[in-house]
Amino acid sequence: MNKLIATLIAGLFASAAFAQAPATDTTTSAPQTKAEAKAEHKAVKADAKADKKEAKADAKADKKEAKADAKADKAEAKAHTKKVKAHADAMEKKADAQADVNAAAHK
Numbered sequence: 001m002n003k004l005i006a007t008l009i010a011g012l013f014a015s016a017a018f019a020q021a022p023a024t025d026t027t028t029s030a031p032q033t034k035a036e037a038k039a040e041h042k043a044v045k046a047d048a049k050a051d052k053k054e055a056k057a058d059a060k061a062d063k064k065e066a067k068a069d070a071k072a073d074k075a076e077a078k079a080h081t082k083k084v085k086a087h088a089d090a091m092e093k094k095a096d097a098q099a100d101v102n103a104a105a106h107k
Helices: 002-019 034-105
Strands: none
Touching: 002 034
16 A cells, blocks of 8 residues: 555656646747648557556556555454464463462462
């Protein structure tokens, strides 16, 4: 979960930095031909498709990692519960032994 939050924060900073980048002056460039415009559009579309695919893969990896983290947390909680129960059982046995000793001493 921590990696997911870190990724989201890094993305936020990256988008903020991109938003502050100075815009290029397009008025001084030569006018594009229809073929150039079409090729540029195709390249932009391919980039968008690649970005979408990468985002989907990242989301899938994040989901898998979150699931693994949850499983590890559950296992850790289960182990802690066993440890607490074992300690409680040991304390109960100790108290029973002490009660036996006290009962034997008072006879």
